[in-house]
Amino acid sequence: MKDAISISNLRFSYPGLPEPVFENLNLVIKKGSRFGIFGPNGAGKTTLIGCITGLIKYQSGSILLNGLEVVKNLQHIKKQFGYVPQDFSLYPELTPMENLMFFASWAGLNKSLSKKRALEVLEILGLSGVKNKQVKKFSGGMKRRVNLAIGVIHQPEILFLDEPTVGVDIHSRQAIISYLKKLNSEGTTLVYTSHQLSEAEELCDDVALFDEGKIRVHDSLPNLLKQHRHDGLEGLFLELTGKKFRDS
Amino acid sequence: MYKLRATIWKDIIILVRDRVGLIFMFAMPIILAIVITATQNSTFELVNNNKINLLLCNRDTGTAATEFAKGIKDAGMFKISEADKKIDVASLKLLMDKHDALVTIEIPADFSDKLKIHANATAEKALKDFGVEPDTLTTATDSLPPVNMLYNPVLQSSFRQSIQGALQSVLQMVQTKQILQSLYAGLNNSPMPDSLQQELGAARSVIREIPVSKTGKAVIPNATQHNIPAWTIFAMFFVVISLGSSLVREKNSGSFLRLKTLPTNYSMALISKQFTYLCVTLLQAAVIFLLGIYLFPHIGLPALSIPSNIAGLFLITISCGICAVSFAVCIGIFAQTQEQANGMGAVSVVLLAALGGLLVPAFAMPQSFKYLIRLSPLHWGLEAYYSLFLEGGTLKHIVLNLLPLWAITILLQLIAFAGLKKKNLV
Numbered sequence: 182m183k184d185a186i187s188i189s190n191l192r193f194s195y196p197g198l199p200e201p202v203f204e205n206l207n208l209v210i211k212k213g214s215r216f217g218i219f220g221p222n223g224a225g226k227t228t229l230i231g232c233i234t235g236l237i238k239y240q241s242g243s244i245l246l247n248g249l250e251v252v253k254n255l256q257h258i259k260k261q262f263g264y265v266p267q268d269f270s271l272y273p274e275l276t277p278m279e280n281l282m283f284f285a286s287w288a289g290l291n292k293s294l295s296k297k298r299a300l301e302v303l304e305i306l307g308l309s310g311v312k313n314k315q316v317k318k319f320s321g322g323m324k325r326r327v328n329l330a331i332g333v334i335h336q337p338e339i340l341f342l343d344e345p346t347v348g349v350d351i352h353s354r355q356a357i358i359s360y361l362k363k364l365n366s367e368g369t370t371l372v373y374t375s376h377q378l379s380e381a382e383e384l385c386d387d388v389a390l391f392d393e394g395k396i397r398v399h400d401s402l403p404n405l406l407k408q409h410r411h412d413g414l415e416g417l418f419l420e421l422t423g424k425k426f427r428d429s
Numbered sequence: 430m431y432k433l434r435a436t437i438w439k440d441i442i443i444l445v446r447d448r449v450g451l452i453f454m455f456a457m458p459i460i461l462a463i464v465i466t467a468t469q470n471s472t473f474e475l476v477n478n479n480k481i482n483l484l485l486c487n488r489d490t491g492t493a494a495t496e497f498a499k500g501i502k503d504a505g506m507f508k509i510s511e512a513d514k515k516i517d518v519a520s521l522k523l524l525m526d527k528h529d530a531l532v533t534i535e536i537p538a539d540f541s542d543k544l545k546i547h548a549n550a551t552a553e554k555a556l557k558d559f560g561v562e563p564d565t566l567t568t569a570t571d572s573l574p575p576v577n578m579l580y581n582p583v584l585q586s587s588f589r590q591s592i593q594g595a596l597q598s599v600l601q602m603v604q605t606k607q608i609l610q611s612l613y614a615g616l617n618n619s620p621m622p623d624s625l626q627q628e629l630g631a632a633r634s635v636i637r638e639i640p641v642s643k644t645g646k647a648v649i650p651n652a653t654q655h656n657i658p659a660w661t662i663f664a665m666f667f668v669v670i671s672l673g674s675s676l677v678r679e680k681n682s683g684s685f686l687r688l689k690t691l692p693t694n695y696s697m698a699l700i701s702k703q704f705t706y707l708c709v710t711l712l713q714a715a716v717i718f719l720l721g722i723y724l725f726p727h728i729g730l731p732a733l734s735i736p737s738n739i740a741g742l743f744l745i746t747i748s749c750g751i752c753a754v755s756f757a758v759c760i761g762i763f764a765q766t767q768e769q770a771n772g773m774g775a776v777s778v779v780l781l782a783a784l785g786g787l788l789v790p791a792f793a794m795p796q797s798f799k800y801l802i803r804l805s806p807l808h809w810g811l812e813a814y815y816s817l818f819l820e821g822g823t824l825k826h827i828v829l830n831l832l833p834l835w836a837i838t839i840l841l842q843l844i845a846f847a848g849l850k851k852k853n854l855v
Binding site: 235236238256257259260262266268269270271272274275282283284286287289291292295315331332 | 439443446684689690
């Protein structure tokens with residue numbers, strides 16, 4: 182299996198902070214995997230996704246995405262991944278169809294392809310019936326599904342998901358997870374981060390547990406649970422990160 | 430090209446669905462244009478066509494005082510109520526209230542006598558200069574007798590000055606007549622005949638008002654011609670509220686994060702927004718001009734007369750529109766929150782409007798403001814409009830006023846670009 186993402190000796194620090202967030206961080210995410218990044222608040226999960234997607238400029242080291250250095254090939258790389266942020270990254274004044282048509286154009290799709298893909302994705306995510314209603318009138322679960330639809334409209338090879346199911350009803354959650362599995366079965370690499378560890382067990386096959394900018398453990402989920410003698414991720418998480426609050 | 434069209438379409442939909450924003454951009458400037466034109470028009474009519482309530486208290490029975498009182502009546506500017514000559518000042522003030530009079534003229538009891546003494550003294554001096562020795566020598570009083578003008582404090586300075594001007598003119602005539610009578614009597618030892626008095630009184634030059642236009646065509650200025658261009662520019666610049674906060678909202682929303690992960694430069698979003706809002710400013714101008722032409726005559730205001738140079742009108746309007754959206758983009762890029770964008774935008778537009786001569790004519794500004802005025806893009810836009818609407822200017826005159834406006838626009842675009850670069854957005 183080839184590497185979807187390869188991180189070597191990554192160093193990143195926020196201006197004004199004495200300690201770097203990452204120092205000599207190394208990580209490989211295989212193509213076609215369902216990779217989960219977990220850790221307490223402030224562990225560096227979102228910063229890492231920011232560095233990989235080019236949203237944050239790192240100081241040294243290298244990040245290769247599909248074999249291309251992120252910093253040098255940003256515009257090209259942007260076509261290869263999709264991003265589903267934790268916040269609703271859409272225009273609430275627009276309908277799902279209008280949102281998808283707009284974001285598809287920015288992803289480089291032409292009008293006819295945008296329309297075809299938008300209708301497909303809306304159908305899969307159960308939004309066809311409301312495709313012409315303003316998103317601001319939707320429930321949280323429906324908004325999450327639109328949020329996901331926008332991230333996958335251009336059929337990215339790698340999909341970054343930051344808490345994609347937070348605050349949604351069980352039906353929406355199930356629809357989202359099923360769709361993500363379907364995408365993965367078609368070859369899309371999923372890079373997933375969440376605090377919902379039971380959901381992660383259902384979705385992820387590879388897991389990295391972060392704390393204080395370092396990778397505590399990284400292996401396949403069954404291996405990790407076996408090595409640490411836990412039934413689920415929650416026990417493993419608490420064993421490796423402790424029980425103190427991390428509110429920074 | 431499809432990206433740009435899709436982005437413009439997205440911006441148009443968001444704009445059309447923002448009812449409050451639309452009210453700000455269209456209803457408010459329309460109301461402003463109507464209210465201010467109506468106010469200025471009624472002020473103009475108050476001074477020129479309507480009569481001001483005036484209470485006259487003539488305590489003197491002499492000829493000069495009577496002539497002065499008659500002169501005030503003949504001036505045609507006042508609706509006069511007369512007060513008893515024995516009334517005291519306190520009662521006079523109460524009477525002003527009763528008659529709803531804004532001004533009271535109190536002619537003192539010795540007005541005619543003192544005026545006559547002063548006129549005789551002046552005539553004697555003149556006769557001496559001519560080498561004619563008068564029969565009697567009069568000791569002149571130090572100064573002419575004062576006439577009191579009591580006024581309601583609500584009367585603005587400009588009104589008071591125009592009332593004073595009218596009264597001074599009447600007073601001057603009475604004094605001149607008195608001096609002429611004294612001179613005549615000194616030379617001829619007989620009073621001036623009535624026919625000569627009337628002839629002298631009637632011999633007055635008429636002042637004709639001739640508006641000067643650049644093309645020689647007469648353009649009659651009125652409140653509409655002054656106000657419509659001014660408030661059109663104000664409306665255009667007021668898109669800062671909608672466009673500025675739209676930019677901040679987008680910057681602070683999750684959608685912006687997503688836009689940054691897509692293979693399209695953010696400058697595309699800026700071009701789209703500027704194009705969309707430029708169309709808004711052109712639409713605003715069209716709506717306000719059409720109201721001036723078709724609605725104003727129905728609500729008792731002078732109709733807007735559109736200049737024949739339509740190309741010039743379009744050039745000014747589009748230049749003002751581009752400058753207005755450039756200004757709004759600058760505010761939107763540097764503001765951190767919507768509150769900041771709204772506050773900074775609204776206050777700065779009002780300040781620039783004040784500096785630009787929209788609220789008070791630029792020529793009436795203090796000398797120290799003369800350089801600051803040139804920094805206001807609204808000033809140059811207004812000058813360009815006035816050169817067309819009031820002075821009948823040619824394309825050359827328009828371009829001369831637009832050059833500074835274009836320079837300000839380029840500067841605003843450069844500042845906006847620098848801001849985007851600094852924030853890593855382009």
